[in-house]
Amino acid sequence: MGTNSVNRRDVVKATAAGLLAVPALGSLTSCATGGGEDTKAEKGEKTDKNPLGVKKDAGLQVYVFNGGYDDKYARFVSDMYEKQYTKAEVDQKRTERIATQVQPRIIKGDPPDVVNNSGAEMMSISKLVKNKQVSDVTELLDAPSWDDPDVKVRDTLVPGVVEMGQFGGDACYQLNIAQTVYGIWYSDRMLRDTLEAEYPKTWDDMLALCKKAKKKGLHGWTYPAGHPRYMFFSMYAMFGQAGGRKQLDAFDYLEPNAWKTDAVKQVFEAYEELLAKKYVLTGFDGKNAHIEAQTAWTKGKAVFIPDGSWVENEAKDTTPKDFGMRVGATPSLDKGDAMPFGTLYAPPGEPYIIPAKASNRQGGLEWMRMMYSKKAAVNLFHEVSSMPVVKGAIDGMKLPPGVESAQQAVKAAGDNIVIAFFKEWYADLWRVDFDAVVGKFMNGETSVKEAMNAMQKAADRTAEDPDVTKIKKS
Numbered sequence: 001m002g003t004n005s006v007n008r009r010d011v012v013k014a015t016a017a018g019l020l021a022v023p024a025l026g027s028l029t030s031c032a033t034g035g036g037e038d039t040k041a042e043k044g045e046k047t048d049k050n051p052l053g054v055k056k057d058a059g060l061q062v063y064v065f066n067g068g069y070d071d072k073y074a075r076f077v078s079d080m081y082e083k084q085y086t087k088a089e090v091d092q093k094r095t096e097r098i099a100t101q102v103q104p105r106i107i108k109g110d111p112p113d114v115v116n117n118s119g120a121e122m123m124s125i126s127k128l129v130k131n132k133q134v135s136d137v138t139e140l141l142d143a144p145s146w147d148d149p150d151v152k153v154r155d156t157l158v159p160g161v162v163e164m165g166q167f168g169g170d171a172c173y174q175l176n177i178a179q180t181v182y183g184i185w186y187s188d189r190m191l192r193d194t195l196e197a198e199y200p201k202t203w204d205d206m207l208a209l210c211k212k213a214k215k216k217g218l219h220g221w222t223y224p225a226g227h228p229r230y231m232f233f234s235m236y237a238m239f240g241q242a243g244g245r246k247q248l249d250a251f252d253y254l255e256p257n258a259w260k261t262d263a264v265k266q267v268f269e270a271y272e273e274l275l276a277k278k279y280v281l282t283g284f285d286g287k288n289a290h291i292e293a294q295t296a297w298t299k300g301k302a303v304f305i306p307d308g309s310w311v312e313n314e315a316k317d318t319t320p321k322d323f324g325m326r327v328g329a330t331p332s333l334d335k336g337d338a339m340p341f342g343t344l345y346a347p348p349g350e351p352y353i354i355p356a357k358a359s360n361r362q363g364g365l366e367w368m369r370m371m372y373s374k375k376a377a378v379n380l381f382h383e384v385s386s387m388p389v390v391k392g393a394i395d396g397m398k399l400p401p402g403v404e405s406a407q408q409a410v411k412a413a414g415d416n417i418v419i420a421f422f423k424e425w426y427a428d429l430w431r432v433d434f435d436a437v438v439g440k441f442m443n444g445e446t447s448v449k450e451a452m453n454a455m456q457k458a459a460d461r462t463a464e465d466p467d468v469t470k471i472k473k474s
Helices: 008-019 072-084 098-108 125-130 188-194 203-215 228-252 262-276 289-298 361-371 374-384 401-413 427-442 448-464
Strands: 003-006 060-065 090-095 114-116 175-179 183-187 219-222 302-307 325-328 348-353 470-473
Touching (some): 060 072, 060 361, 072 374, 125 348, 183 228, 219 289, 228 302, 325 401, 427 448
Parallel strands (some): 060 114
Antiparallel strands (some): 183 325
């Protein structure tokens, strides 16, 4: 296949700068059918009040991933749509099985109009793009924003949102709605009162704290063994800290031996030591492993868990009022780290797509324009305790502890925000290969060297696959 190019470093720098102004992607293969935009899609007349030309009486179908965010925030937008277009009905459905329910319809050529392509069964966005099964949403980005007709939608969004939906060109195929902060999550109450300690800034301090916790009958860490890729949420920034942005570039651009460097070795060895000293609470192996691990954590059985900022909402039913949920940046491995403590993995997240053959494509674009309104962004914040990607939407608002902590982490990171683009460009490399490799590693079934070799083999296979479109560094 041909290759596309993108300057990742410029995107990351812009993202970091943009994040400071804000308070605070699947594994199934698409068949190459059902591609190309539907020329029979419902369309109306474009006017100042209807800039996308929505057919006012056309129904709209929206599929939302039923996960940590639930679907109430999306229902708010669907209600906005029905209020604006009183003759139209929005059929909103929620499911944990996006690929199972949506992908056959995409292949058939009869997809929903809007899809929240998220969760364990998210579809491979890169394959959808390659097979022309997903719409370019540039028309939406260049449309007047909901709140100010003189400002384009794209100019209301924090840097990184558009870039994460691009695959080496100007076209944009997916849009995220929330600012996701990944890291090591913990209870401030447990750290302060139970362990009488501060958050560890070095890995030696982390090990010492885990030792102290063990003496009190606690595990230092837990994670969902049924979804071992969650370990990436703490490991990724550490790869950057140990090896710098050149290490992360090597991952993104499938460079030879990217997974066999000293930096990668240091990170795997750090987690090997956690396991060897039995600091990790294991046993959460099923489909709901993430919920089980989070529940053990909120009940005080473990001090730390690698997670994303959706955890505050997802675990709210089991979180004590005085828990004091916080997120910490990953500790430094040693004084020679290429990036400092505070380096943060914080990309825009929770992706949405408009299928190419959506019968009401214009309505789908309009639904997303409403999602990027300030009132929908504020509602998103209230419903799921996550930071919206609409600039300034929650400025001056009282924030729950997890969001406040995430905001502080973003500000502290400054320019040291990192984004895993390969996770978007080559989703199977993360969702399938990394998941399998780190799963065996965390179970003690493979060594550090074997894990590194397995990941490099998977990256090389991706690089050599003629059916995978490669993104090249510009």
